[in-house]
Structures are given as structure tokens and as C-alpha cells.
Amino acid sequence: MAGRNFLFVPGPTNVPDRVLRAMHRAMEDHRSSDFPSLATPLFEELKKIFKTRSGQAFIFPASGTGAWEASLSNTLSPGDKVIAARFGMFSHLWIDMAQRMGLDVEILDVEWGEGAPVERYQEALAADRAHRIKAVLFTHNETATGVTSDVAGMRRALNDTRHPALLMVDGVSSIASIDFRMDEWGVDLAVTGSQKGLMLPAGLGIVCASQKALALYDQAKLPRVFFDFGDMRKANASGYFPYTPSLPMLYGLRESIGMLLEEGLDNVFARHHRLAEGTRRAVKAWGLELCARAPKWHSDTVTAIMVPAGFNGAEVIDVAYRRYDLALGAGLARMAGKLFRIGHLGDLNELMLLGGIAGVEMAMRDVGIKVELGKGVAAAQEYWRSTASPLDQRDFPPRAPDAQPAAATPKKAAAGASR
Amino acid sequence: MAGRNFLFVPGPTNVPDRVLRAMHRAMEDHRSSDFPSLATPLFEELKKIFKTRSGQAFIFPASGTGAWEASLSNTLSPGDKVIAARFGMFSHLWIDMAQRMGLDVEILDVEWGEGAPVERYQEALAADRAHRIKAVLFTHNETATGVTSDVAGMRRALNDTRHPALLMVDGVSSIASIDFRMDEWGVDLAVTGSQKGLMLPAGLGIVCASQKALALYDQAKLPRVFFDFGDMRKANASGYFPYTPSLPMLYGLRESIGMLLEEGLDNVFARHHRLAEGTRRAVKAWGLELCARAPKWHSDTVTAIMVPAGFNGAEVIDVAYRRYDLALGAGLARMAGKLFRIGHLGDLNELMLLGGIAGVEMAMRDVGIKVELGKGVAAAQEYWRSTASPLDQRDFPPRAPDAQPAAATPKKAAAGASR
Amino acid sequence: MAGRNFLFVPGPTNVPDRVLRAMHRAMEDHRSSDFPSLATPLFEELKKIFKTRSGQAFIFPASGTGAWEASLSNTLSPGDKVIAARFGMFSHLWIDMAQRMGLDVEILDVEWGEGAPVERYQEALAADRAHRIKAVLFTHNETATGVTSDVAGMRRALNDTRHPALLMVDGVSSIASIDFRMDEWGVDLAVTGSQKGLMLPAGLGIVCASQKALALYDQAKLPRVFFDFGDMRKANASGYFPYTPSLPMLYGLRESIGMLLEEGLDNVFARHHRLAEGTRRAVKAWGLELCARAPKWHSDTVTAIMVPAGFNGAEVIDVAYRRYDLALGAGLARMAGKLFRIGHLGDLNELMLLGGIAGVEMAMRDVGIKVELGKGVAAAQEYWRSTASPLDQRDFPPRAPDAQPAAATPKKAAAGASR
Amino acid sequence: MAGRNFLFVPGPTNVPDRVLRAMHRAMEDHRSSDFPSLATPLFEELKKIFKTRSGQAFIFPASGTGAWEASLSNTLSPGDKVIAARFGMFSHLWIDMAQRMGLDVEILDVEWGEGAPVERYQEALAADRAHRIKAVLFTHNETATGVTSDVAGMRRALNDTRHPALLMVDGVSSIASIDFRMDEWGVDLAVTGSQKGLMLPAGLGIVCASQKALALYDQAKLPRVFFDFGDMRKANASGYFPYTPSLPMLYGLRESIGMLLEEGLDNVFARHHRLAEGTRRAVKAWGLELCARAPKWHSDTVTAIMVPAGFNGAEVIDVAYRRYDLALGAGLARMAGKLFRIGHLGDLNELMLLGGIAGVEMAMRDVGIKVELGKGVAAAQEYWRSTASPLDQRDFPPRAPDAQPAAATPKKAAAGASR
Secondary structure, three states: OOOOOEEEOOOOOOOOHHHHHHHOOOOOOOOOOOHHHHHHHHHHHHHHHHOOOOOEEEEEOOOHHHHHHHHHHOOOOOOOEEEEEEOOHHHHHHHHHHHHOOOEEEEEEOOEOEOOOHHHHHHHHHHOOOOOEEEEEEEOEEOOOOEEOOHHHHHHHHHHOOOOOEEEEEOOOOOOOOOOOOOOOOOOEEEEEOOOOOOOOOOOEEEEEOHHHHOOOOOOOOOOOOOOHHHHHHHHOOOOOOOOOOHHHHHHHHHHHHHHHHHOHHHHHHHHHHHHHHHHHHHHHHOOOEOOOOHHHEOOOEEEEEOOOOOOHHHHHHHHHHHHOEEEEEOOHHHOOOEEEEEOOOOOOHHHHHHHHHHHHHHHHHOOOOOOOOHHHHHHHHHHHHOOOOOOOOOOOOOOOOOOOOOOOOOOOOOOOOO | OOOOOEEEOOOOOOOOHHHHHHHOOOOOOOOOOOHHHHHHHHHHHHHHHHOOOOOEEEEEOOOHHHHHHHHHHOOOOOOOEEEEEEOOHHHHHHHHHHHHOOOEEEEEEOOEOEOOOHHHHHHHHHHOOOOOEEEEEEEOEEOOOOEEOOHHHHHHHHHHOOOOOEEEEEOOOOOOOOOOOOOOOOOOEEEEEOOOOOOOOOOOEEEEEOHHHHOOOOOOOOOOOOOOHHHHHHHHOOOOOOOOOOHHHHHHHHHHHHHHHHHOHHHHHHHHHHHHHHHHHHHHHHOOOEOOOOHHHEOOOEEEEEOOOOOOHHHHHHHHHHHHOEEEEEOOHHHOOOEEEEEOOOOOOHHHHHHHHHHHHHHHHHOOOOOOOOHHHHHHHHHHHHOOOOOOOOOOOOOOOOOOOOOOOOOOOOOOOOO | OOOOOEEEOOOOOOOOHHHHHHHOOOOOOOOOOOHHHHHHHHHHHHHHHHOOOOOEEEEEOOOHHHHHHHHHHOOOOOOOEEEEEEOOHHHHHHHHHHHHOOOEEEEEEOOEOEOOOHHHHHHHHHHOOOOOEEEEEEEOEEOOOOEEOOHHHHHHHHHHOOOOOEEEEEOOOOOOOOOOOOOOOOOOEEEEEOOOOOOOOOOOEEEEEOHHHHOOOOOOOOOOOOOOHHHHHHHHOOOOOOOOOOHHHHHHHHHHHHHHHHHOHHHHHHHHHHHHHHHHHHHHHHOOOEOOOOHHHEOOOEEEEEOOOOOOHHHHHHHHHHHHOEEEEEOOHHHOOOEEEEEOOOOOOHHHHHHHHHHHHHHHHHHOOOOOOOHHHHHHHHHHHHOOOOOOOOOOOOOOOOOOOOOOOOOOOOOOOOO | OOOOOEEEOOOOOOOOHHHHHHHOOOOOOOOOOOHHHHHHHHHHHHHHHHOOOOOEEEEEOOOHHHHHHHHHHOOOOOOOEEEEEEOOHHHHHHHHHHHHOOOEEEEEEOOEOEOOOHHHHHHHHHHOOOOOEEEEEEEOEEOOOOEEOOHHHHHHHHHHOOOOOEEEEEOOOOOOOOOOOOOOOOOOEEEEEOOOOOOOOOOOEEEEEOHHHHOOOOOOOOOOOOOOHHHHHHHHOOOOOOOOOOHHHHHHHHHHHHHHHHHOHHHHHHHHHHHHHHHHHHHHHHOOOEOOOOHHHEOOOEEEEEOOOOOOHHHHHHHHHHHHOEEEEEOOHHHOOOEEEEEOOOOOOHHHHHHHHHHHHHHHHHOOOOOOOOHHHHHHHHHHHHOOOOOOOOOOOOOOOOOOOOOOOOOOOOOOOOO
16 A cells, blocks of 8 residues: 555554654664663663652563563562552453562452442452552553543552552653653553553563662562563663673664654644643534543543444554555453553654544545544644644735736746756 | 654655655766666656657756756757747746747746647647747646646647647656646656655656657757766666766655556546645635636646735745744745745645644634634545445444443453553 | 674674565555465474474564463463473573472583583483473573583483483584484473574574474463464464564564575585684684583584683673674683683674684783684685685686787776776 | 774864764754854864965865865956966865866976975976966875975975965865974965864865955955855854854864864874874885875875786775775876875774785785785884884783692682673
């Protein structure tokens, strides 16, 4: 098919050309005396992304799933009790992992579309006088339902109950896109992957650990080798890795972090919010519902849209992909067929999203959903127009006079002709 | 700015990633015994693009302007008379070049927005009993006004008047995008550049010459060295070039021609027509006029849109670029400020254009032009939806049942979860 | 520094430009209906690289270390006994991992520089009447010492003792470079990484498992989630992955396997042998010793060279790197400072190695080691000259006559001039 | 063939990976308001490369041949007399061009292998009392014979004779590699191409013109359109080009100039000299002669080596290319078969050249030339070793003790293990 694919799955996200260029490199000796000048600053820069000064960043050649595993295995022991809410596919999978690793998970089941139930967490913590709960597993942004939850609130709940449990946060689809403050919120283990807000291909599982979390390393009895914090810390201390790192990913990470810090994290968050809000305006104009059941849970990185009864979201996705080269996210598990998702995180702008929204309209109409073409587009356009930054005034050459004889020889304008 | 630029100038066009990849290469010895295996097939493949069997293709490290110069200088002598219509900036510039090279140009001035006046050409040829006119200069697609003219008709006019003048065609913004048939239409010199339908960066000026044109080489007295056909033919005959060629451009050309022939030229033309027609539907929905004054002249590679009186097209372009990262073409010379242009040639699809059309709507509204947001988008969507190819039927997993208790453990769907 | 780095560490190896190009891609939806057309063939092609028909290939976003972990954790249970020889840093690290995972490792310590002691393995197996040994860990190519061991012999030892233990082979620095035959040699788990013979960046840990190994999955009680074979098999069956895969690495793997199969695996092995043998000739010409103590153990992928008493290999490596942009491998652990290593696997040819060998000579001289400059180079040149493939005869233009007056105007040769 | 090609033709030269990366870009609007921020600095930076403050740089989408043509056509008129020495293929071709453009060329024929005869130029200028000679054509570095001539001396000859002729210098294979001082030497037109010292692909013909040369524009009657300085100056003044420029080449040029200025031009020249001198030491060790007949003419960018009587240089080149993937330059015209050339300009280092020199030795031996393998390599090694920059002292971990029992468990060194 001609032209570019419109990639609106919530990861992998569009890798900026600048990052792809940075990744296109000959290999190097990862044991050379120059190598630390690449690796060492990455750990410091990552801490800025997580907004932590006292934490420590780990870069595993893995995925977000691997980063989950690293967080659990380096801090907990078999049979340890943890508490976790389940309100979407990814919070579910994390729980599933914890169970398979031999942890005792207290599950707080919530309707999918709602956020993490901070009050119920708090009740459970308050009831846990013996402090048997060793960790709170908290999904900041549930990618499957487009729901963002309140990490700061969770920290308050821990503080209010004076509970010493670790606060582990899945920030895979939030970090570097949605406001996240590791130190301020007292997060002990924050997890992300390279293929979301960091605008890289998949391949890195990234963990940031607090000093409190690191202090548990020696007593944590879950087995780990590949994901061992200790091996990493020892090698990282001098700017190396315990096993061969992916050079392209490290160079790409350096570039993508550079881009994020150049734009400024707060500007990045504001951009994500503005793009997300325009998308939600389009959904509203279509007369459709979000999966997220309340505005406080609206995610600025992914919007999950309920398809009307009688339609199958999978068909919308299929038509969008095969006919218009538009990739959307699917409904998962209990949401299968009931929704489709527009990922709007990473390297995106208004026109890309308008192309995507226009494509969604066409695909919905193609499968029979009654939406008016252009209506969602117009709502997003209006929002983005009205919230655009002002431009400084510029002068233009005047409009040519209307009446000229055909034979009047044009003059060659300096900024005009090109062949 | 985050996200991709939307490039809708009528050249350079979007270079497909596949072509960019092909161009990313270490240098090679352009005199090696392997080199002809790269170069020789290119000349043959280019002939397919021009639809000629008997012609010969030349690849100059230059631009379309250089290709114009090669065409004139290898076939004509100082003082030779040529005839050319002027109906836009590029037909004008070609005339200007011919004059500066010492040719005697009979100019047929035409209102900008109309096409080449085949009847007036024919009258002049009929009147030229002495056959002083040595060449007809004919701009197939006037990029400045979005006007396509009738090359086949021009050939008929030459035939009807039994006039032996060469037929030189500027196909810079038509070849590889709009139907062009060198042999069938008796074109003697067809000119294009790499940065339009061939989907490459600028840097190659390409000429295809008929045997009739080549036969004039010895008697043509216009000076030329860099653009000399003779040096090229001698070197090309064995698969080499008289001076160092651009390796990346040759590899890119091989890839882009490969893509065009894989898609099939007729499919490429049909795609361009369909995308252009949708764009014109958008313009109509806005209530604006095209620069092209009649449907027969509508260009399938570039649409020039008149801005209403009182507005300056340059301002639309400026706002589109600076605020929405959308690049549009400007009005040139006598059209300065009166129009803007949407180039829709090369590696494009519906969603890219919908993003571009949406951006045009926003920019027009931003400068005060009264268009309804989403209206042009909707017209294009409807056209593209209704003309989309049918998809083969596929089966989807059924929609999940609506009522499930929150605690029902989801199953991990193979095609579902990713972190 | 100007010019290219000469990369002679035994991994990461030089990634061919063709592979780097293939990896430079926009991201895609890894859940799309097109994705399996990328992923599914990779599993089949990988089996050709491992020379197995009945086995199953796994691609983990990890390193070779991760692949080790996957092999152990999916087939064994805590406390299981395994047997392993230790004769270099990497065989040691594998043992260390097994111990940390809770396995009971019978260690066969061997002088570093010798190969795996097949006879001692056989004795231990013969003595193990109760079949308490569940797996034999066997390092095919010990990268730290440049020693290749006899996998076929190990299989015979298992057969001769009718012992049912799994045969696990670390083929990280052998597979795709040195003859390896999974089915013929009855290997149950073969492990490699992407950054060696597969000529890719680090980032993939690859395992091939026999049906016998796969059958142990259900009873293997070592914990695993990220490295779980079951999740992989379920997702891979339909052409997907349980978590987001690295698109660039998969495209790169497709290209690199394509290159290996185009060249032909046996030709790849022969090329590695020829390059290795030339390198060894150079070492001999220098009057230095290999770490590998007998020809039967000479590795065709890495040559470890003992530095004379009184010198520190680390200094040779440092001078080579900083002064000549040449990266060599270091001596590890008990070999620290006693040797340096030339990795000669992957995308290499004679001139690259001659540049490397010349650089080694210079660095050795710079630190005071008495080698004659050019002597190792000459030995390698002679070997490679004398073993080069014959060329088909070609004709050349004759040599120009010797006596010509200075004023004789040269003719422009088609294959001559370039400016 | 596996591994990298060794490219030792004197252009195109190796494009650094950093430059290739910079060139891998999506297209942009070359009429945008941002474009001048790319283009305008290039003109200023180029002037640093030419060492001129008062001159003006022109960038044509062409080759060095085109740059020659631009220089002649913008300053001279038909029938104008120019004087030029012919001492190699490229000085010949420039003369040939001048003649074909209608200039009256006084040719100073010189034995190939000698440099430009400054004294004979001076005599002719002194004899030209009427100042009929309008321009001196001077080839700074004759690429075909590896001969560098004395531009400063030529300026003195002009000054001494008080002759007003323009001084035009072909610096295609010297500028950015060999000392060149446009202002100091009073050069009026200096010509180069992108594919030599500028380390880019072919595709740009670059001219720098003095104010004196520019002042001749209006009276120069040679026809030119594509190569017209006037169109360029008008467009360049505001940061644009009269026709579509090659975006990748402009981005590449920005990067390559950046690299040259980072290294420092004088360091670049010193590096070229040092590499060239090592190459000449190798030739001397082989007992062969250079084409350049005296040390004062030795070129630091290309070494032309005479093959002994009875051998054909073309055969050396063919064997080197097909058997060892080594590209050498050929003997041209009257030097056909008598020599081969090693280009050593651009992005090169010692080990690359040692690989190339080793390959030349092998190819010579393969065709029967009696050279001792390794001897040229050793001479170059010795020269480069003895002239290498001192390194700052570093500490290394001590060499491990020699006697250790095999069972001593190694410790995992942070900078040691990688799998």
C-alpha cells in the first residue's frame, strides 16, 4: 500500500526519525574505555524522566513484562502478600505474574472502565495491622481501558495508614507521557518499557527503584539471575552492563530522552493532554461512550471507545487496518469486541491524529455504525484550533493584482520557482 | 515540534521509507566491474516508466531545470525557432531558459488556469510552411496552476499539419503519476526530475529522447558539455557514467522504479486520480474555486485552490506551516497570494491527505476564511469510502458477553496482551 | 577519530549494512493481521540455522544470559542435579546461574585453555546409575579462551552410558559460525544470542528446544514468567508474541538469516575456518602461544593469544583501542592480563582481519613486546592468498605504449574519467 | 561477499556513518520559512573550508564537471583565450571542456607525472602584453597521476607579471584534504565536488568565486542557465535555491563540514599527509616507483604507483577487486595499464589503509609481481607507529597470577563478562 501507516496502537508508538537515525550505528565494544561516556549519563537522565533524585534506574534488555518481574523478584520472597486492583487486562496480567512467581495476591476486583480503588486499598491496608502486605501493586494507566488512576492518592492512603508496604507502579503507558513524580509520590518501584512514551522500539524494560526498595534486595528470596539488581548495580557503577547491551537502543534512548528534555516534560504532558482532549471531543461528537467511566479517569495516552451494541469492535479495527492502513488497539478479554482503542502517546501531532480520527470515522461507517463523516474531525479541529499557541506576526508579499493581461511576463520570484 | 511534517508541496514528495533505506549505503567504486549491474538495468526500467521502447533514457546529476537544458542544447542550434505556450510559472521558466540559450521563442500566452492551447499551436504550425519551428515545448502538467494538458492532442496537431518539429514535453510533475505514453504520443524529448512521481530526493534530471531527437545531436550547435548526450551515451553504453554518479540516488531510483512497477503504472495513475478527485471534492465542499478553469484540465498531481478576495494565500500557507506543520505550495508570480496548492503526488494515501485537508481547513479558518470545519474532510471521506476496493470477508472472535461479574478472571488472549 | 573502528571483540560483531538498513523501520502494530507473515517464517528459518527439524525455536527479547535462564527454568526443578565443566569465564557464569537458581551443580574443573572433558562427563554419567543428573551443561565454544569442544562426542558419551539427561549446549559464540547440528547431535537445548554469528545487535536471546525438552515443561518447577516457554508457544503458534517484540530486531533477523542461507551455512563455516586459520598463522609468526592448548580445541570464532610474561594484555588492548581504534577482547578472571582475544566471527573478510592483525602488531610493539612488524600480516596474507578461490579469466585493455610525446592528446576512455 | 568493501579509489570516498545518518531524512518544503536556517549557514561554512572571507560559495546539484562549467561560463565569453597545463587525465578533460565551450586554450603539455609548470605559465603570461589571456586554468591536484602543484607559486607568477587573468583552480581532489588558501593565494574560482574531501556522495558541484570573478558576470557571454551564478545569487541571498535542492545532500554537507571543522582543517591536512606518507613508505618498500616524479609533487590524497614493465595495472585492480573486495583507481589514457592508484583521502585511518596496502600486496603477488608480502605493510606500520600521538598514561588491573588451581572459582569482573 502506498503512503504511511497510521499507527494508533498504544505501543509501540511512532519512533521519531531523529531516534531512528541515532539507532542506525555500527556496533562498538561495550567494554571499551569510552563506553561509560554513553551509558553513565543515561542512568542520570532516566531519573529526570521518572522525577527522582534518590532512586536508581535499571535498564534491562527485556520488555515491560520483564521490568515487572525484576521489580517483584528483587524485593519480595515466596509467599509474600501483595495487594493489587484488577480493572483491565494489564493489571490482570501483573497479578497473574505475581501469582505464578509464588506471591499471595489480594485482588481488588473493579469494574473495567473504573480506576484503581484507592479507598479499598486504604481499607485493606488499615486492616492489615500486622503489615503482612509487603507491596501495593498499582497500575497508573490501564492501557486496556484507557483509565488513569491516582498514584498520589495511593501514596496518601499508605501514609494515612502508616503502612510500610512498597508502592510499585506500572507506568508503562504513563511515564514520559502523563505526569509522574516518583519522589514526590513516594513510589518505590516504577516500571516502564521503551516502546511507549520513550518513543523507541520495544526491547528495554526500565525500572526505577527507591532506596527503600533497594534495601530489600538482600532479604528478597525470589530467585532471579537475569533480572538481578545486584549484578546490574555492580556493572552499572562503572558504566557497564553485566551482559551485552543493545547499542542501538542505548543510542536511541539517549536521543529520545534528549528530545523529551528539550521539549520539557511539562510541555510533553500538556501536549499529550491536548491531543487526548481533542480525541475525546471527537468521540463525543460521534455520540459514543468512552470505556473510562468518569472524567477523572480519562487517560491522556489512550482512549478506549465503546462500539454500539450489535457491532464488533474487531471488525472496525480490521477494516481500518486493511482498507485505510490505520492501526487501532483491540478490546481485550472481557472487553473483546466491545471497544477499540486509539493510542495517542509519543511522537504525535494534530494532523496525524486528524488523519487517524478521519480513518476511524470511515471504518465505523463501513461496518455500519451510524456516525456522520467529518463530525468527530470537526470537533477535534475546533478544539485544537482554539487551543493553539499564538504565532508571532509576519509580513507576506502582497497578493498579486487581479487584472493582468495574459502576456504580462512574470518575474521570477526568488522564493517561488522550483523544478 | 512533535510528530511528522505533512508534506503537500508538489515536490519534493514523500520519499518512502523503503527508498530511504535503499539510499543509505556505503560508497562504491563507480568504475568497478560490478557497477554496470546496477546502472544498466536502470536505463531499461526507466523506459518502462516513460512507456517507450525505442527511446533512450539519460540520468543527469542535476534537477529538472538541467533536464530542460539538456533537451534543448542537444537538439537545437542558436537562433532556432521554437514554440511554447505560457500558462503558469513553469512553462514561463522554460521559455525564459530557451530565450537565454539563444533560441527564438514564439510564445502563446494563455490565461493562467487554462491548459496548453493545442488549437493555437496547430494554427501556428499550419502557418509555418517553411518548417522554421524546430520544436514544440509543451508542459504536460503546469505545477503552478494545477493544470494538465493534452499531449496526445498536441501530437495529433503535429500529425495533422505534417509538421516535423520535435515534441518536447515537460513531464516533471506528471511522469510516473499521470498517464504518459512517450511512444504512442510521439514525444521526442520527455523531461522529469527525481523529486516528484519518482519519490526520490531532488538530484536527478531525467530525459528520455526519441531516435529522432538523438539523430539531431550532431547538427545541434548549442554548446553543452556537462549536459552532452554524446558523452553520456558513450559511457552509458557499457554501464558507466562520464562523471561520478550519486550512488544513493541510483540505488534509490532502482527501488522507487521497483515499487512503481510492482504496483503497476496504471494502478499508480488510478491511485493518483482517486486521491486528487477526493481533494477536489473537499474544495467544492468548501465553496472555493480551483485555479484550473475546466475539468479537462484538472491535475491529478496538484490542486491549486483560489483563496477568496481579500485574503492572502501566503498567510494560509504560513499558518498551516508554523502552527500545524503542514507544507503547502504557494501561488507564484501573477498568482502570488491568490492561491495555495496541495500537491498530492507520490507516496500518499487517504489518511495522509485527510490530515492535510483537515489542516488546510484549520489554517483557512485561522486567517478568517469562512469554511466549515470538517466539511471538506467529509466530502473526501465519502468519496474515498465509496470508491474503496472491496475487502475479502474475514471472521472475528465474537464480542464478549455484556454481563460479567467484575471478579471473573479474564483469560489471556493470544492476540491480546502486550506489555 | 577519523575512519572506521576495527571491531574484533567476539561480540557484538559487525552488523552488515544490509542488516542495519533492514532494521531502520517505522514501527508497526505487532497485533495486526499482517504481523504473522513476518514472525512465523522466522521460527522456521531459525531451525535451519540450528539444523533441526523437530525442535522449536524461541526468540526472547533478552540476551544470551536470558536464553540460558529460559533453558534451565523451563525444564528443571529446584534441587535438580546438573553437571557442567568449567574451563573459562562463560562456562563458569552458566554454572553460577544454575547455582543461584537453586540447582545442584556437579562441576568438572578443567585447566583454562583446554576443552570440555568429554571423558570425565562420561565417567560421571556412567557412575550416575540413579539418573540423578537431569542435564548436561556443555559450552560448545568457550569465548573467554578461544576453545571449541566436541558436542558430537558428548552425545556419544550420553548414548554410550544410556543416560537420559538433557544435553544443553551454550552455542552463543558458535551457532551460525561453527558447524552445529542440533538434531544429528541430539542437542536438547541450544542457546545463542543475536550479537554473534547472527550479525545483529544484542537484544535477542534465542533458544532451540527439542521435543524431549519441551515435554518437561509441565513438570519443571523452577519459577519463570518472562522466560516461560508456555506463553511463548501459545502466542507464537499464531504468529504473535506474548509481549511487544522489537520490530527492528525481527526485521534484522530476517535479513541476517537470509544472508546466511544465501551464502550457505557450510560456506559460512568454511569462511570462518579460513579466516581463523590465517589469524592463527599470524600468531605463530609472532612466536606467541594460543590459550587453546591443542589444535583440536582451536576456535574458529575467537583466538585468545597469550602475552609474554612481564606484559599485561590489558595494556595491549588499551593502546590498540585508543591509538588505532582497534577493539580487542580482554582476558577474564584468572586470565586477566594474560591474554587478549581477536574475535573473528560474523561479517568479516581478509582485509578487515589484516587491518586488525596489523593493528595488533603495532600495539604489541608499542607496549614493548618484541614482534616483527608485518610478520604476522605476511603469514596471514600467504595463507589467504594460497587458499583463495580461483577467478574466472577476464580480458583487460592493453597497457598503453611506453613512449608517447607529451602533447599526444589522450582520448577519453569510457571507463576512465570521473570528476 | 562477506565483510566491508575497502574503497581506495580517489572518489567517491568513504562517507562517515555520521554523515549517512544525517542524510537519512524525510523530505521537507524547500520554500518553507525554516529552510534558510539550513541553507544560509552552509554558504558561510563552506567559505571556511575554502579559506576565503570575501569570496562567495555556490552549491550546484551537479558534479565537479558541472562546477568547472559554471566557473568558465559565468566569467568568460566565446573565443576568450585561456591557458592551461595538461599533465593528466583531469587537466586534459578540463581543457577539452574549455575547447568545446568555444574558448581558445593555450595548452602547456607536460610529462604526466610532473606538476603544473609554473615557470612556463609565467613565461606565457609575461609574453602576453595585450592581456589576451583571460584565465589561468590550474589543476591543484591531478587525480590521475597523484601530483600536487603549487598554487601559491602560480599566484606569484601572476603577480610578478602583473597579469590580470583570473586564477581558476581545480581543487576537486585537494580541497578539504590538502592545504588550500583561496584568499591568501588569490584564487578567483575554486572548484570541488562533494565526493572527495567533503566525504559525501557525488551530487554537488561546489564553486567558490572571488569578487573579481563575480564582477565579470555581466560581461561574460558564454551561455548558461542551469549553471548561472545570477539565479543562484538571487535565490541564495534569502536562503533558497532557484530549483529544488537535494535535502539529503545539504544535511550531509552540514554534517561533513561540521566534522571537518571539529577536527580542525590543519589537523585534517596533517592526517592526510601522515597517511599518505605511510603509503609512500610502503611503495618504497616494494621497490616500486611513483608516477609523481619528484617529492614536491607527491599528493597527499592519491598515490599513483607504476607497475613494473610486463605487467598490466588493470589486472592488479581486477584481482584486488574480485578476490579481496578492494577498489583501486586505474591508470587513465596514456597511463592505462601502467599504474594503479590508491586514494587516501576523506574518512580514513591507519588500519583501513593497512588493510588496503595488505590487499595490494596480495593482488600484486597474485598477478606475478615480485613483492615480499608484509613488507609494505611493515614500512607503513613503522612510520605510523613512530609518528603516533602520545597517549596519556592509564592504570590497568594487574595481570592475574600465573599459578592457580583449576578449581579456584573465578570472580565475576565488572568489566569482564558479557553474554
